Amino acid sequence: MQHTIRRKPDFILERIDDEIVVYHPTLTTSMYCNPTGALVWELCDGSLTTGEIVDLLAEIYPEDSEQIRASVPAVIDQLLARGMVELT
Amino acid sequence: MIRTILGLCARDRGNESMYVLLGQHLHELSRRQTSWEPLVHSAEHHGLAPLLYKHLKQLAIGIPLHPRRQLQSLTLRSRHANAIRNIATAEIARALAEERINLVLAKGIALCNLVYSEPGLRPMRDIDLLVADADTARTAALLADLGYRSEERHDIPDDYYHLVPMTRSIDGMTITVEVHRNLLPYHRQYPPWPLARSLDNGWDFSIDDVPVRTLALEDMLFHVALHGLQAPLTYEPFRFIHVADVVSLVENHLEEIDWQVVQTLFPAGINLLTCLHWLTPWSESVFMKLGLEPGRRPWGVGQPYSGWPLHRFRNVRFRQVPEFARNTLLPSLWWLRLYYGRGPGRPSMRARWIDHPRLLLQWLKAYALHYIRGKRWA
Numbered sequence: 001m002q003h004t005i006r007r008k009p010d011f012i013l014e015r016i017d018d019e020i021v022v023y024h025p026t027l028t029t030s031m032y033c034n035p036t037g038a039l040v041w042e043l044c045d046g047s048l049t050t051g052e053i054v055d056l057l058a059e060i061y062p063e064d065s066e067q068i069r070a071s072v073p074a075v076i077d078q079l080l081a082r083g084m085v086e087l088t
Numbered sequence: 089m090i091r092t093i094l095g096l097c098a099r100d101r102g103n104e105s106m107y108v109l110l111g112q113h114l115h116e117l118s119r120r121q122t123s124w125e126p127l128v129h130s131a132e133h134h135g136l137a138p139l140l141y142k143h144l145k146q147l148a149i150g151i152p153l154h155p156r157r158q159l160q161s162l163t164l165r166s167r168h169a170n171a172i173r174n175i176a177t178a179e180i181a182r183a184l185a186e187e188r189i190n191l192v193l194a195k196g197i198a199l200c201n202l203v204y205s206e207p208g209l210r211p212m213r214d215i216d217l218l219v220a221d222a223d224t225a226r227t228a229a230l231l232a233d234l235g236y237r238s239e240e241r242h243d244i245p246d247d248y249y250h251l252v253p254m255t256r257s258i259d260g261m262t263i264t265v266e267v268h269r270n271l272l273p274y275h276r277q278y279p280p281w282p283l284a285r286s287l288d289n290g291w292d293f294s295i296d297d298v299p300v301r302t303l304a305l306e307d308m309l310f311h312v313a314l315h316g317l318q319a320p321l322t323y324e325p326f327r328f329i330h331v332a333d334v335v336s337l338v339e340n341h342l343e344e345i346d347w348q349v350v351q352t353l354f355p356a357g358i359n360l361l362t363c364l365h366w367l368t369p370w371s372e373s374v375f376m377k378l379g380l381e382p383g384r385r386p387w388g389v390g391q392p393y394s395g396w397p398l399h400r401f402r403n404v405r406f407r408q409v410p411e412f413a414r415n416t417l418l419p420s421l422w423w424l425r426l427y428y429g430r431g432p433g434r435p436s437m438r439a440r441w442i443d444h445p446r447l448l449l450q451w452l453k454a455y456a457l458h459y460i461r462g463k464r465w466a
Contacts, residue, residue, distance in 0.1 A: 010260035012168065016160045017145070023161055025168045025261050030161050 003087035005076060006046035011084045013041050022084055029082055040075045044085045050076050089113060090127050091390045094136055095367035097143045098328045100204045100336035105369040107147055114149055124155035135211045135329030137162035142209060167208025169261060170200055174207060176263045177215055178296035183230050191301065192218040192286050194271055198302035202293055203336045214253060214264035220283045221269040224251055228267060236265055249273050271311065277320045305341050306349040312337065313360055318427055321451065326392030335364055342377055356429020363426040383432035388420020395419060397451050
């Protein structure tokens with residue numbers, strides 16, 4: 001069975017200057033992302049699996065679908081490794 | 089060089105002279121290929137990371153990636169933390185108003201909202217509330233109703249100038265509130281400062297649309313100087329954020345502050361402000377309004393006190409004794425003028441040869457009395 005991905009509470013996505021960062025207000029954990037990474041973060045609401053997030057983004061941006069299929073799982077792996085999202 | 093850069097950035101709004109100097113020092117930092125890490129760590133220690141980042145951005149210099157991200161991260165955390173503290177403060181102020189408990193906000197929570205161009209620029213540890221002594225118990229009960237809890241095990245005596253800090257977790261962040269019956273610790277160097285002193289002439293503003301009151305601007309200036317720059321030697325250590333509080337308050341409220349009241353309340357104030365010019369140059373408007381005359385640059389600018397009783401003899405190694413003695417007996421002239429509020433020339437000699445030895449003797453006497461009375465050394 002495929003797990004869905006959910007953002008951990010308390011982590012926040014914010015823009016500062018020209019950068020997008022996901023951070024925890026009291027821990028030192030943070031991760032800088034590009035606009036695709038920010039979209040992935042927003043889609044980690046606990047209702048979609050990694051595969052579904054990839055499919056959704058590839059559908060919205062068909063011209064970048066190859067890159068999306070390569071980079072989105074990597075972004076989710078990084079988020080998981082930093083404890084910012086969890087499998088449900 | 090790090091202290092010089094931090095000193096220059098210890099203000100909300102920059103000015104041309106300050107940015108010229110900052111640019112020169114940053115150029116020197118790059119030329120020497122000095123690591124930025126110590127600068128970032130010191131800025132964090134001094135509560136100055138958001139201001140440092142603000143001024144570096146203003147100067148549009150290329151900050152290396154890692155320190156830039158560290159500063160961004162500290163800025164975001166401070167912004168987020170203060171946004172939550174504002175929500176918490178508004179909730180507390182509303183609850184106290186409903187119970188007709190008079191309240192004056194003090195220190196960081198007032199400064200970040202009134203003195204800085206955005207609240208996140210002024211990191212703080214807790215929310216300080218000043219209430220009447222008779223209302224402290226009711227205030228604590230109200231805070232308990234709002235979900236704040238105090239440590240059951242603590243060593244704060246019942247007659248201390250503030251109650252045991254109360255904490256509550258909001259959105260994963262621990263918010264700490266200190267309820268004061270007196271704004272400053274009870275110490276011979278400090279005037280008594282109960283609520284009655286500041287309630288009627290306080291400065292009104294609002295946080296999240298909730299009306300609140302803080303100290304009058306003149307009182308605020310007096311208080312931040314006493315608390316941050318002229319505290320008893322064993323109290324609050326020197327941090328550049330206290331410089332930023334004073335400088336930003338003066339620069340951002342220059343025309344609203346009644347300088348005659350300041351002169352009466354705090355005769356040494358102008359001398360203290362003059363000393364800060366050597367850390368971060370005042371704007372032309374401050375010079376013109378206050379008629380500051382900095383004179384010759386004193387030695388040891390930015391070097392705070394580092395002798396006894398701030399540091400204890402028992403922690404000093406044998407070979408450090410000469411340096412420790414020098415730091416105790418001959419601190420920097422800049423610090424002497426700042427701490428004792430003395431002007432240049434003969435008054436600064438008075439600080440060195442009369443004020444400072446006299447203060448050290450008072451501390452010796454206080455410690456000797458403790459010893460004789462059989463109490464533990466403080």
